[in-house]
Amino acid sequence: MEYGEEEFLACCGSTRFAHELAKVSPFSSLQEAIAAARDVWFNKVDVNGWLQAFSAHPQIGHSPSPSSSSSSAHSTSAQWSKGEQSTALATATSSSLQELYEWNARYREKFGFVFLICASGRSTDEILDELKKRYPNRPIIEFEIAAEEQMKITELRLAKLFSTKAKVSSTGDQFPETASKKAEDRVSIIGGHLTATVSDASVGKTSASPNPTRTRPPITTHVLDVSRGSPGAGIEVHLExxxxxxxxxxxGKADTGGWAFLGSSITNNDGRSGQLMSIVDAVNPGIYRISFNTGKYCPSGFFPYVSIVFEIKKSQEQEHFHVPLLLSPFSFSTYRGS
Structure with missing residues (x-):
């Protein structure tokens, strides 16, 4: 898949970054794109480029301001910023927002740029604590920390960009692949983990048709370790x-054993899970749960495991549900991909 400067500019507001990354694209995988992005950001973008990227972000706790710009990059970036701050805004009170505003102003006066943090999944209190912790830093130290935070945000957005591209791809791959590998990868994804499913009768699944039109199960996932900028490999995944x-x-109530096991797998080197359920034309509507054994993957992290609960409605039986996990030792987020 081809990516242009406008798309990369939505991931990082530095025009130098977008130009340099576009020069070395296309990429065969998200991992390759992230590796290239890190090289460009830390080795080819100068101080002015870093400041330009910082200035593209709204102040934490504020929605992106309206702009007369018709740039699709600005529009996409503003939309992503809103989503990344959703947890902070949802957990904020009027007093905590006021305190955050005051500390943001104090920070900007000292350092000359907006306080930058990868806010995805963080509450207002967590962000405030981090702001106060970083405020005493020397400017040169804080400048480097802000650049690292910018890279974390860029990695998350590259994952979203790949997901968006995959949605319109006829291959259905979650990570774009080179043309020579498409057929091989499709076979391995479909048939790699057939033993990970259980019988239709034991869980009440829709029976597979003799000639299903799908080429993959209706529910899939992958794991991206945003702290390392690489796929999360070797993580056990359960679907219920x-x-x-x-x-x-x-x-708020105990589930009293109400979850029925559908299948399990281990993420591969690309962070993709194997087949968690049968390939069926219509998926049963209901409440589903994907759980990840994050404690074993990252013993020093905060989460012994992560569970994502979502609903498939009757009108969505024919749709595909890709539910990825974006993980770091002390935060995680997800989104509905394709």
């Missing part, structure tokens, strides 16, 4: 469906 006495698990 809710079969409890209530129509759905009740918030």
């Amino acid at each position: 469906i809710w079969k409890g006495p209530q129509p759905r698990p009740l918030f």
